[in-house]
Amino acid sequence: MVRCVRVPKAEGNPVRMSLKAGGLLDIDHRITADGDSLLIPILCDSFGGYPIEDCELEEIEHQETDYRMFLPEDIREILPNSFDCIGDLIIIKIEDELLPYKTQIGDALLKVNKNVRLVLMDGGVKGELRIRELEPIAGTGPTETRHKESGVTMITDPAKVYFNPRLATERMHVASQVRDGETIIDMFAGVAPFPLVICKHAHPEKVYSIDLNHDAYLFMKRNIALNRADDIIPMEGDASEAVKGLPQADRVIMNLPQIAYRFLDVALSKTKKGGIVHMHRIMERSESDTLTEQLIDDMCQHGLSCHLSEKRELKTYSPTASVYVFDIVRD
Ligand SMILES: C[S@@+](CC[C@H](N)C(=O)[O-])C[C@H]1O[C@@H](n2cnc3c(N)ncnc32)[C@H](O)[C@@H]1O
Missing domain, CATH: 3.30.300.110 (Met-10+ protein-like domains)
Known part of the structure; x- marks a missing residue:
């Protein structure tokens, strides 16, 4: 038998809320309807002047979530x-x-x-x-599995291709920056999560999606068909070669944080003046500013004039290093 208050149905919710707020609601038993009333299990002897009854109520099994x-x-x-x-x-x-x-x-x-x-x-x-x-x-x-992110369904297989679900916020951030009609190149696209999220939430003209991994290329093609994202052009190969035949881009994505900086010259040479490169890079936190200045100076000296417009810290990589995104604008 469980101690309950009998409450008119219309007053059920406010009574339940104030019992809960006061720690007086018995959460191990299910609230039950009886005619025009609700029987609400309580942990006290009286509440708000409502009639008190002892009833048989169903026990609630609490699911462990940890x-x-x-x-x-x-x-x-x-x-x-x-x-x-x-x-x-x-x-x-x-x-x-x-x-x-x-x-x-x-x-x-x-x-x-x-x-x-x-x-x-x-x-x-x-x-x-x-x-x-x-x-x-x-x-x-x-x-192999189907992953949902920001309104897009992606087929991927983490045993065959790289895929990082923790980049969902960064992908939406980039998509939110894309203006109508942009030409975009994703140099290290994997199964194409950046291109797919961009095409779902913005209106680029074309997104060239490149990866060296044959399996990634096959998943890319399946994901384009699955999401009817016909503005994405899947490409297999080494990005530094594959970009050669492509038109100048408004935006280039470089999500290969260990070594993307080695491809920055290739990316900038494919970027229109005023266009932007999103370069991911793992760096010691203490060195992130000086090394980036050096890299940008290097580019300028090689005739690829550019400046840093924003730096975002994506996640901690080790006690002293982080993964950053550098937004670099071609001047
Ligand atoms: C860190 S993963 C990024 C995947 C994807 N952007 C994502 O968010 O899931 C880097 C990808 O770059 C590809 N890759 C490595 N070297 C490459 C190269 N030289 N040219 C093109 N792709 C390359 C790898 O196969 C891998 O799929």
Whole structure:
């Protein structure tokens, strides 16, 4: 039996809210309709002069939302508190000391994330194509998935191509800057998330989407068809070669943070005067200003006059380094 207040239906919501605000609502039992009244379970003996009754109410099972609660208490503090969700996959980094618990970690993540099908342990990004080493630790099925972001659906496979769901805000930021009729080049496009989000939220004339990875090129083509984004031109190859035949661009995206700066001359030579290059770069925080000034001086000396219009810190990369985006305008 549960103690309840009998409240006219019309007054149910305000009564429930004030009980909740005062910590007097019994959240372990379900509020139930009875004729024109609601029976609201309470943790006190009286409330607001409403009639009090003892009733049988259905018990509510509370879903645990923190996967760490399913693991031994003595390791909870050192368990990762963040991971990436790509479509119906979770990708999680696990420190060496926690490796004996990897299956339990995977199972616990599946338990609290009902939409997730497969949990993969992240072994880091390797090589020129920036492909992640992944080991399935719980769940079933292939590593290919469909990821939704900013109104776009993208097919991707993190075991074959690079894809970073944490860039969603940066992609929307770039899309918000695009003016009607722009020509855009994405030199390191992956499965084309920047081009797709841009075409969904802006009206460029053409977006040339280049990647060296054959699998990325195949996903790009599927994503263009899936989103009916006919203004995106998929291209496979080395960006420094592939850009040669392209028209001058209003905007060039360079999302290859380890080495994009080595391609800045190629990007600027393909950018119209007044156009902009979004260059991603990992840098020591203490050096980010001086190294960027040097890079821009270098470009100017080689006849590619330009200036920095904005610098954004995207995320922390290590205790001393961050991933930045530099917006560089061609003069
Ligand atoms: C960091 S990923 C960025 C992917 C994509 N922009 C995203 O947000 O998911 C860099 C991409 O550059 C590609 N890449 C590396 N070197 C390249 C090159 N020389 N020319 C074209 N693409 C290259 C890799 O295959 C990879 O897909």
